[in-house]
Amino acid sequence: MLEARLYLLQRASAMLLAPLVLLHLGLILYAIEGGLSAGEILGRTKGSLFWAGFYGLFVLAAALHAPIGLRNILREWTHWRGRSLDLATGGFALLLLALGLRAVWAVTA
Amino acid sequence: MQDTAETEEMLEVEIWRGAEDGALRTYRVPRRESQTVLDVVTWVQRNAEPALAYRFACRVGMCGSCAMQVNGKPRWTCRTHVAKVAEGGKLRIEPLANLPKIKDLATDMAPFFEKWAEARGRHEPTRTRHEPMAPVSPENPARAAANAGIECINCAVCYAACDVVGWDGSYLGPAALNRAWTLANDERDADRCGVLRAVSQSGGCHTCHSHGSCVEHCPVGINPTAGIAGLKRMTLAALMRGEL
Numbered sequence: 077m078l079e080a081r082l083y084l085l086q087r088a089s090a091m092l093l094a095p096l097v098l099l100h101l102g103l104i105l106y107a108i109e110g111g112l113s114a115g116e117i118l119g120r121t122k123g124s125l126f127w128a129g130f131y132g133l134f135v136l137a138a139a140l141h142a143p144i145g146l147r148n149i150l151r152e153w154t155h156w157r158g159r160s161l162d163l164a165t166g167g168f169a170l171l172l173l174a175l176g177l178r179a180v181w182a183v184t185a
Numbered sequence: 186m187q188d189t190a191e192t193e194e195m196l197e198v199e200i201w202r203g204a205e206d207g208a209l210r211t212y213r214v215p216r217r218e219s220q221t222v223l224d225v226v227t228w229v230q231r232n233a234e235p236a237l238a239y240r241f242a243c244r245v246g247m248c249g250s251c252a253m254q255v256n257g258k259p260r261w262t263c264r265t266h267v268a269k270v271a272e273g274g275k276l277r278i279e280p281l282a283n284l285p286k287i288k289d290l291a292t293d294m295a296p297f298f299e300k301w302a303e304a305r306g307r308h309e310p311t312r313t314r315h316e317p318m319a320p321v322s323p324e325n326p327a328r329a330a331a332n333a334g335i336e337c338i339n340c341a342v343c344y345a346a347c348d349v350v351g352w353d354g355s356y357l358g359p360a361a362l363n364r365a366w367t368l369a370n371d372e373r374d375a376d377r378c379g380v381l382r383a384v385s386q387s388g389g390c391h392t393c394h395s396h397g398s399c400v401e402h403c404p405v406g407i408n409p410t411a412g413i414a415g416l417k418r419m420t421l422a423a424l425m426r427g428e429l
Contacts, residue, residue, distance in 0.1 A: 077382070077429045080420050083391040148392075152352040 082144050089141035096134045121183045128184040135176030143169040196271060198225055201279040204286045222255050222262035226278060226290065239290035249340035253290050254279040259345035261404040281345040297341045304361035305383035308368060309375040319373045331370035334363045334412050336405050343399035343409055355388030359399035359409035362390050366412035369419055381423050390416040
């Protein structure tokens with residue numbers, strides 16, 4: 077029941093992403109408006125378990141959510157179907173996860 | 186006395202002729218009071234184009250065979266009055282969208298009905314004909330949900346109106362999923378889990394975007410979008426319970 081599982085995963089990750097995105101946007105506004113330098117930001121994120129957890133969760137949810145949506149869009153807009161599409165979008169999920177976690181590691185470790 | 190030939194109001198009617206590679210052809214049809222779109226098509230066949238192919242049977246909105254695209258929208262033509270849909274005295278009548286054209290206004294309905302079978306649209310009985318009938322309370326919420334969807338006349342108007350069917354040929358479509366919804370809520374059905382498994386395949390209920398075109402166009406007032414949303418909830422609950 078791949079379709080039902082993907083549907084559930086996409087909705088669950090969306091529910092998770094909604095508050096995370098809002099907080100992330102608020103954070104950007106705060107950092108920009110407050111005039112924090114890159115060094116000051118890194119000073120707050122380095123070694124912080126909270127920010128590692130926050131953005132780790134963000135990356136995980138985005139890496140689940142976006143490839144499922146991309147798979148749906150490709151199925152509807154192109155004739156691409158089947159295992160090759162599943163593998164390609166699965167690969168895209170792994171790529172997002174790897175790039176995202178690398179970025180989280182860079183600013184929190 | 187006035188000359189009726191000169192004063193008679195005429196409709197300009199474009200009708201699709203041929204199969205996929207066909208074209209629209211224009212006919213002038215006398216306007217009549219309380220005239221339906223099916224009356225117009227019938228007039229053209231009897232008076233101007235004897236070879237015109239189209240389907241109809243009951244002419245009273247029960248059989249579901251006369252659906253066509255009228256000015257770009259799918260409609261049951263026997264119950265669609267010209268006065269309601271003619272734009273500036275013009276009508277454009279084409280075969281139903283999202284189905285292969287056979288000839289003129291007749292489409293191949295096989296893909297539509299095959300999807301009913303794919304959605305496990307047949308009833309699996311819990312009793313034989315030798316046993317007494319199952320008592321079913323009409324107040325039961327599941328029965329009420331099923332009742333809301335059982336008056337479908339299989340006209341394929343919803344199927345022609347659905348954008349997702351147009352995009353994804355494997356999508357079961359609103360009518361087949363509405364049928365599945367009525368069975369999934371039928372306590373007399375012996376394999377309701379089988380229905381949920383059938384609609385959870387690729388192209389099943391999770392493919393629906395909830396655009397609501399089916400609801401907008403259904404001639405008998407069924408809400409397939411609500412039924413499909415119900416199937417999504419039901420399949421997710423079954424998935425959580427490990428029954429899917």
